[in-house]
Amino acid sequence: MSDPNISSDQHICSTDISVESVFDVDGSIPDETPQTVQQYLSQETRHNILQLILGHPHHLVSVTEFDYYIPKSRSTISEQLADLADHEILTQYTHQPNAEVRDLPTDFWGFTEFGLRLIAEYNYLRGLPIMRAAHDATDKTEKVQRHEAAPRPTLPALIQSVLTFDETDQADPRVTADSCTEFHTQTLYADAAPADPSVLNADADGDRTLEELF
Template structure:
């Protein structure tokens, strides 16, 4: 689905941000940095927000869309959006031409350059095709579909490039019909990561790196 784009006037985060700087951890202890970031991203509402953004055709999502897909209160969603922005992972993109148009959003949430770099490092982008297929298979109300179809601002070129992938022509190339049928009956389509990342290592000898978890 194509969207008309215009440059965003939102101020982007400073380039060259370090993970240790954003999360206020000691760069001399990389394992602790890894655990801190994974624990942060695994918080249920934040995890769901990121999944919705990755699955969205434009990767720019209105609060109304988040409210539809995520089974949390709007205040909880807004609180976590602001927290993700404080950590430079997301930012709000404004599309001025929509400001005077009735029933369409003018503000959208999307990834920053730092955010997409962080999600790449922590393997979130591997799920892009699945998230998109699940999104497309999910029932949408008229209001949500109108928000999805609304014109949007442009994401930074580097963010767009990172989120591009050679997707299948048919959803069936990703999931079988029975799985898609189940997805269509759900409003939210992603399971949250464990609240405690250490649970991923319960059946393993010693601690494993995140890369090893995805091998």
């Protein structure tokens, strides 16, 4: 299995696409390229799109799933998906057989080889096990579950190998310690509130309401 904490060139070969050409920067100017790329990737909606794809069990996400997990309008999400595609980071994968089945998505968004190499350089892959755990623990509607379980096209072998990790192994404690605070503040996944708020007081004194906990 692949180690999610890979270097940018460990599993992903070089492509003909250069970071400088994609982001229209002068590579001879110190720090211009990393600052430009970091600023681009850290934009809130784009950042959450990338995290969602990384945490998804298939790493291919439908627009309905983006719409459910990311608290932005569908038009905003679609705009940022198109922008990420313009920057060669994401591409749309199509599974045409789904078109014949009612209520199943046909199109999914996932990484290009260039995009995966880029986010590896900026340490996005170090939190892969945490993002998967957060995704799996998130409350989902029946429609979102159906979209998540829908048949999908096969990712290129190179991309699949990089995003695969041994889920039976315990996550590296250094990764967890370094990343938990960051992902709690930056990732917008959340479990559904319990139907019975009294369970929140099971091991505590007093009778706090749900509102008092937040």
